[in-house]
Amino acid sequence: MSILEDARALAESGPVCDACLGRAFAERSFGLTNAERGKSLRVAAALDDDEPYEAVDTEDCWVCEGACAEFDDWAERCAEAIEDVEVETYQVGTRAPPLVEENELLLREGAGLPEDAGELFKSEFNREVGKRVGRLTGTEVDFTRPDVQFLLDIEADTVEAQLNSAFVYGRYRKLARDIPQTEWPCRECDGSGYKGKEPCDYCGGSGYLYEDSVEGFVAPVVTDVMDGVDAKFHGAGREDVDALMLGTGRPFVVEIMEPRRRTVDVEQLEGDINAMADGEIEVEGLRLATYDMVERVKKLDASKEYRAAVEFDDDVTDAELAAALDELTGATIEQYTPNRVDHRRASITRTRHVYDATGDLEDPRHATVEIHGEGGLYIKELVSGDEGRTNPSLAGILDTGAVVTALDVIAVEGEDEPFEDDAFFKD
Ligand SMILES: [Zn+2]
Ligand SMILES: [Zn+2]
Numbered sequence: 001m002s003i004l005e006d007a008r009a010l011a012e013s014g015p016v017c018d019a020c021l022g023r024a025f026a027e028r029s030f031g032l033t034n035a036e037r038g039k040s041l042r043v044a045a046a047l048d049d050d051e052p053y054e055a056v057d058t059e060d061c062w063v064c065e066g067a068c069a070e071f072d073d074w075a076e077r078c079a080e081a082i083e084d085v086e087v088e089t090y091q092v093g094t095r096a097p098p099l100v101e102e103n104e105l106l107l108r109e110g111a112g113l114p115e116d117a118g119e120l121f122k123s124e125f126n127r128e129v130g131k132r133v134g135r136l137t138g139t140e141v142d143f144t145r146p147d148v149q150f151l152l153d154i155e156a157d158t159v160e161a162q163l164n165s166a167f168v169y170g171r172y173r174k175l176a177r178d179i180p181q182t183e184w185p186c187r188e189c190d191g192s193g194y195k196g197k198e199p200c201d202y203c204g205g206s207g208y209l210y211e212d213s214v215e216g217f218v219a220p221v222v223t224d225v226m227d228g229v230d231a232k233f234h235g236a237g238r239e240d241v242d243a244l245m246l247g248t249g250r251p252f253v254v255e256i257m258e259p260r261r262r263t264v265d266v267e268q269l270e271g272d273i274n275a276m277a278d279g280e281i282e283v284e285g286l287r288l289a290t291y292d293m294v295e296r297v298k299k300l301d302a303s304k305e306y307r308a309a310v311e312f313d314d315d316v317t318d319a320e321l322a323a324a325l326d327e328l329t330g331a332t333i334e335q336y337t338p339n340r341v342d343h344r345r346a347s348i349t350r351t352r353h354v355y356d357a358t359g360d361l362e363d364p365r366h367a368t369v370e371i372h373g374e375g376g377l378y379i380k381e382l383v384s385g386d387e388g389r390t391n392p393s394l395a396g397i398l399d400t401g402a403v404v405t406a407l408d409v410i411a412v413e414g415e416d417e418p419f420e421d422d423a424f425f426k427d
Contacts, residue, residue, distance in 0.1 A: 015057070
């Protein structure tokens, strides 16, 4: 059958609006709307038959029941839903009424067309409303990860605007000990602060084992500035609670849920966080980041540099220490899962490299050593030998007991490339 014969067959089923008629031929002639296709076919068929042209009022359409006349209304409702919200990109999704989906099948079936001829009602709705939303709000459509996702439920007559998270990247230094990276709920009361009706003794009723955390200093300030509802803190690994994080700091991303602001002055934000943290922690290099930065921060292979205060059981000379550190430099270390590590993890022997080891004695029993190693190298065990589970070790080479009394991280850097890749930033 020719396209005009197909169009006549569809139009004979009852009043069919231009959009519903044209939608059955949506794959033809790029650059037209379905309503333009439908109207043109109706005109061409009338000319071909030399019959009077009769337009169909969209309100009377038995297929969409008038929904195709409402693109502008829906778009205005979308624009209203984000009136006070800052977004740059959007996407529209439509839940089509089941009856309309059924009518679409009946329409095609009745005209002898394949049931998937053209495109779906909801695809047209997404596109037509989407175009109008873009014009009304001055935003761009984004099919991957838009700032806002509209969900139109035609039957329920509702518009839902879901705001996707915004992300801020930075590096933190932890300048005081006994601060965990993330908030640490009390295990006795599960973070509620209560045991039954009484305040929890274990945490003093705060619900947290530690009063402060890096997350606790950073996340609320960012949440406030971006006017979000909640936040998640993602770190590039974490140091022990009692270790400092110094030097160039540790990369992190703060994810803000449902932010109403996305373009924030990161320098001012940095100042606000640092003022709030009052010297306990510091952040720097804040930048607006993409969603993909979360995974980069969590997964990128990173080497670590540590500074450890070490205490020896026997006197050690400068020459002995220097020789031992020379031996460790460039060495491949075998480490059986340390005793102190979570025993739910499978015990395995892993191999890690020491890139560099240097240090100085304070006195014959005390030294400060700096170790640059592959990610995952256990430093306390590299020093102590962990009762033979780590080989070689500083204690093993010196043939004396050695223990780390204070451990600080001074750098966390990508093994093969820096964390700070422009492809992962929005500014
Ligand atoms: Zn229609
Ligand atoms: Zn508690």
